Amino acid sequence: MMSAKFFENWFLPGVWLTVQITVLSALFAFVVSFVIGVLRTSRWRIVRILSGAYFEIFRSTSALVFMFWIAFTVPMLLHIKFAPMFSGILALGITYGAYGSEIVRGALAAVPAAQREAGIALNFTPMQRLRRIELPQAWPEMLPPFNNLLIELLKGTSLVSLIAVADMTFAGNLKRLVSGDSAPIYTLLLVLYFVFAFILTRVMRLLERRAKARVGQRPAQSGLRALFGGVREKSAIDPITSAGGAK
């Protein structure tokens, strides 16, 4: 079904590119999530309004059109040119970072007010409260929704194939155009996306279990239960812990 030449020249590099783009845009989105998410809880109204505007704008625009805009419109307007892959990562990071900021904001809001008050009573600065009390406690809350978002992002990376980045979806399209036969390659791609998502979920579950097990909140599960079992029934008031915090 796949010639050795196609496999070597397009398919394998495409898979590798999908992995790279996923990792890089996830890191970028992660940073954006925290910066915007934290700013959205700011004491200052103007900061909340601006960061809230970021969230509203970028969650409401089409990631694909935004990607086109960065890849084609910005170079025309500003006479600069980005590598296509860079445009893709930028668009994905900015868009998924907007979604992620809602996860961070929500998890911070779910930290009991009493924890903030205990921090005030010990005369911490607002920044110290955030870093040492609020973010570490919000962190385990964030992991399950971050897992969902990460999988959305993984699947979203296929959009870069439309701005001429030769990811694995691009390779699939190429195969279809050349051979006219799409069934094997697209089926293979679906399986690959699933496998990648499965691996990501596995890693995220591990992180989540570690964040909780650190305080003996829940015996660490193993095997299939850890993978498929609900780790989500805990409420926000539970003493949630992770000494490490959001790194």
Next chain:
Amino acid sequence: MSADSNSSSQETPNPAVDGSELIRFDKVTKRFGSNTVLDNLDFSVNSGKHVTLIGPSGSGKTTILRLLMTLMKPDGGTIKVNGEYLTHEVKDGKLVPAGEKHIREIRKNIGMVFQQFNLFPNMKVLRNITEAPISVLGLSKDEAEERARELLDMVGLGDRADAYPTQLSGGQQQRVAIARALAMRPQVLLLDEVTSALDPELVAGVLDVLRDIARSTDITMLCVTHEMNFARDISDQVLMFDSGRIIESGSPDKIFSEPEHDRTREFLNAVL
């Protein structure tokens, strides 16, 4: 004592700096919506005294402690600590709401223990106690840990330094919370019904620790409690609150044995 830290934010030298008057509420008003909880409240607490606030639920006792801890702001009036404004500062001869920096400077004199303990669940017991001394007071890790271990010994938990709060009983958590507050060396300790959330058999342990502190330190205590025997033991002064006003005050002997006010008598009959 930080009478020497009395800064330029004072328009006139205050008699309080001699150390006698630590806390002064001056016409303090606090409202929640249309509900006026404190109405022009005046009272003061002298340094080193143990003052107990009693009164029916909803009479504003917690509100007073939370105002002092700067967990909320007054709607009117001023609060002074060591003769300095707590939530206000003087700028260009005018009294304006204080900035974060000023509030933190005054707030360092005040510590609080909460009804629900509010330990940090993401930190072990030792770090619950050392975190603020290290990052707020700038103590070295060794200094902070040494002091934390002393305090843990004092509250009878010297062997639980490496436990997480959730692994402790309520009584133990509250004793850690007391140690955590003391580690900041506050001049005044605010105690808001610190035994109310505890199983009855755990109350005595916590009260013993507080009695010990009252006896062996010169820390000022402002205490809301329904434990009348405890209040009688440690208090220099008891303030009886009703609807946000002090309706009666005096020595514990006077208040508990021969209250003047009908409301006080009713209240004491109900709780004793």
